Amino acid sequence: MSRQDILNRLREHDVSPTSQRIEVAEVLLSRPQHLSADQIIDRLNELGSRVSKATVYNTLKLFSKNGLVKECNVDPSRRYYDSTTHAHHHFYNVETGELTDIPEDRVTIMGLPRLPNGTERESVEILIKIKSS
Amino acid sequence: MSRQDILNRLREHDVSPTSQRIEVAEVLLSRPQHLSADQIIDRLNELGSRVSKATVYNTLKLFSKNGLVKECNVDPSRRYYDSTTHAHHHFYNVETGELTDIPEDRVTIMGLPRLPNGTERESVEILIKIKSS
DNA sequence: TATCGCGTTAGAATTAGTCTATACTTCGCA
DNA sequence: TGCGAAGTATAGACTAATTCTAACGCGATA
Missing domain, CATH: 3.30.1490 (Dna Ligase; domain 1)
Known part of the structure; x- marks a missing residue:
């Protein structure tokens, strides 16, 4: 999924594209997958990008409120986010x-x-x- | 559900019937319902019985491992236990x-x-x- | 009685997620 | 260009569910 696709999907869902949101979206939407907040934070760190924990949580909440991703409650100990909506x-x-x-x-x-x-x-x-x- | 029914169900599921386990079972199995560990602890307190938090958690884990109740992961913030198996x-x-x-x-x-x-x-x-x- | 095994316990530790207070960014507008 | 408002981001404190730990109780059996 190209950067332009990411930008379009954010706009389609009324999410203004800040750099942090784009980075989270790039990690989560790059392919069909299920990730927890923690996994996303780890991945961001690996990629050398610095997005705070609070922002990742805020962003995921915003994404799922706006239908960009779906929450997935299978594992009782953590919330997963599903890039397939x-x-x-x-x-x-x-x-x-x-x-x-x-x-x-x-x-x-x-x-x-x-x-x-x-x-x-x-x-x-x-x-x-x-x-x- | 009578005390004898409770004892039978514990035995059927290879759970040795200690007094704490019987009390938890009485709360949870008395009718079809979905309760969290916390709700069970509150109920036990109301009933004047003193079962520690650790024991309630241990007991619920044992019950669900042995198929006496089912875990229910709907609310992402807590685990519910379903008396209907x-x-x-x-x-x-x-x-x-x-x-x-x-x-x-x-x-x-x-x-x-x-x-x-x-x-x-x-x-x-x-x-x-x-x-x- | 001594001891062994299992169950229970209080309280500490862990951990996902939330909150708070502060700081930064952007943008309209004088 | 300067200023204020709105919206975002952030570190770190906090909360709450659950797990862990290490000690304790207690019945059965040698």
Whole structure:
């Protein structure tokens, strides 16, 4: 994903492109992946860029509020951010912690009950936990 | 759920029934519900029973390892424990944090891809996030 | 009674994430 | 060019859930 693509995606989501936000986006959006705040900070440090912890957290919160990335709560001890935002599902290897995307297009769910009164659906996510056989 | 039922369920899952474990089980298993460690500690205190924080955590870990309860990772800031262990799904109200069970029996999922090589399925969970409309 | 093993405990340690108060940047405008 | 406001970034203090540690209790068994 080129720098120009990054800039476009930030603008599309009403995120003004500061240099720190661009750096975080470059790390997270460069390819489909799931990273925690900590991993992003480490990666930024490796790349020699200096973005503070607070800014990384602020930025991730902003990105997910604006739909640029999705929060992923599989590992109970940390929050992961998913660079793939269109609806999709996950394999989660409980032994390794590895998280893999499942595209949504062919998946159909039938027989769900209706939603509780006065509520509407925000998302439907399937999580398939797997382990080595 | 009677005290005898509690004892049976502990035994069925190879958990030796100490008095602290029985007390935690009485709180958590008394009816279908989702509780955090903290909520369990509060409840125990209300009931006048004195079980240490460390023991509650140890006990919940043991229970879930032995399949007596299920961990529920919806709220990224704390772990919930689900007294319903047979396969089922959840509505999660993102505004209130309320978690509601969806029985599995009528739900069918089609079109899932095959599992990654060398892995087997441990569970399939659907999480439907809802908000007030 | 001595000891062994398991469970429990208080409190310290850890750690992801949040908050606070300060400083920097940008930009409109006189 | 200078100034102020708004928006951002930052270090470091703080919070809260969970884990760890090291000591203690206690029943069973030799």
